[in-house]
Amino acid sequence: MSQAPLPFVFHPGTAPLLISMPHAGTHLPADIAARLTPEAREVHDTDWHMPQLYACAQALGASLLVATHSRYVIDLNRAPDGASLYPGQSVTGLCPVDSFASTTLYASVAQELAQQPLQATFTAGGLPMSVRTSNCGAWGWAAAGHQGYGYTRSDPLSGRPWPAMPTFLQQQAQALAAQAGYPGFDPDVCLINAYAVGAKMGLHHDADERDKTAPIVSVSLGLPCHFVWGGLQRSDPVRSLRLEHGDVLVWGGASRMVFHGVRPLPAGQHHLLGAERWNLTFRMAQRPYRG
Known part of the structure; x- marks a missing residue:
C-alpha cells in the first residue's frame, strides 16, 4: 500500500527567492475523494501549469514550495487569521466545501x-x-x-x-x-x-x-x-x-x-x-x- 504524500514538497534553493505553488497539487485521499461529487473529483480549481511555468526557477537558485494535495483538501494559500488575501474576490475556506464557481464539493x-x-x-x-x-x-x-x-x-x-x-x-x-x-x-x-x-x-x-x-x-x-x-x-x-x-x-x-x-x-x-x-x-x- 503506497504511503500518502506530505501536504507539500519544499525544494531549497540558494537565492533569496521563494516561489509558492499552493494550488498545484492534485492528490485526494481516498476517504475524502469518496465523499466528493464527480465534478469535484476532477479538481477543476487546480493551477495545472504552475510547475511547468516555473520549471526554470530552481536553476536560478529559487526555493520552491509546491503543494501535493488538491486545494479541495486544504488550501495552503491562507492568512493565519483566515482573512481574505484578495479583498473583493471569491475565496473559499481553509478546507473548502465549495468551489470558486460556488458549486458544492461534497455529495x-x-x-x-x-x-x-x-x-x-x-x-x-x-x-x-x-x-x-x-x-x-x-x-x-x-x-x-x-x-x-x-x-x-x-x-x-x-x-x-x-x-x-x-x-x-x-x-x-x-x-x-x-x-x-x-x-x-x-x-x-x-x-x-x-x-x-x-x-x-x-x-x-x-x-x-x-x-x-x-x-x-x-x-x-x-x-x-x-x-x-x-x-x-x-x-x-x-x-x-x-x-x-x-x-x-x-x-x-x-x-x-x-x-x-x-x-x-x-x-x-x-x-x-x-x-x-x-x-x-x-x-x-x-x-x-x-x-
Whole structure:
C-alpha cells in the first residue's frame, strides 16, 4: 500500500527567492475523494501549469514550495487569521466545501435527497407545514398528519426503507457531540428540514426519542435564520439566536427538553443553496445512550 504524500514538497534553493505553488497539487485521499461529487473529483480549481511555468526557477537558485494535495483538501494559500488575501474576490475556506464557481464539493446530503426527495409535512390536524423534510438512517421522523408524528423504519408514503446515513455525516455528528461533552453519541437518524423563504417552525421539543439522555446535534446550512430558544415550558420567555451557514447547536442534559423553533426565514440568496436553509438534525431515536 503506497504511503500518502506530505501536504507539500519544499525544494531549497540558494537565492533569496521563494516561489509558492499552493494550488498545484492534485492528490485526494481516498476517504475524502469518496465523499466528493464527480465534478469535484476532477479538481477543476487546480493551477495545472504552475510547475511547468516555473520549471526554470530552481536553476536560478529559487526555493520552491509546491503543494501535493488538491486545494479541495486544504488550501495552503491562507492568512493565519483566515482573512481574505484578495479583498473583493471569491475565496473559499481553509478546507473548502465549495468551489470558486460556488458549486458544492461534497455529495453526502445531495446524494441522500436524490434517494429520498424532500416531502411536504402535515400537522396532526392535517394542515400543511411550511417546511419540507427527508431522512436518512436506520429510522426516520415522519409527520404524516392524522397518522401522527414519530419514528418509522420506512417512508410512510412510499413504503421504502430510509436510505442509510452516510458515514461522513455520522462521524461529523459524533465528533461535534464529543466536542460539546457528549461522548458516545451514535445517531440512528438524520432529519433534513428544508426551509424556503417565509417557512418557519413553531415552538416544540424533541420528545419522540427513546433515550432522552442522548443529546441533539443540529447543523445549519444555507441562508441564515433566527433560531428561537425557550425554556422547559412552552410559555417560558424565549430568546432569538442568529444561525448562519455551518453553525452547529448541540444540546442535552438539563436543556434536552427545551422548547425551540425557527422564525420565518428572511429572503436572501446563498451561494450553495439559493433561497433556502437546510437543517440537519442528528438524533438517537431508538438506541440507548451510553455516553
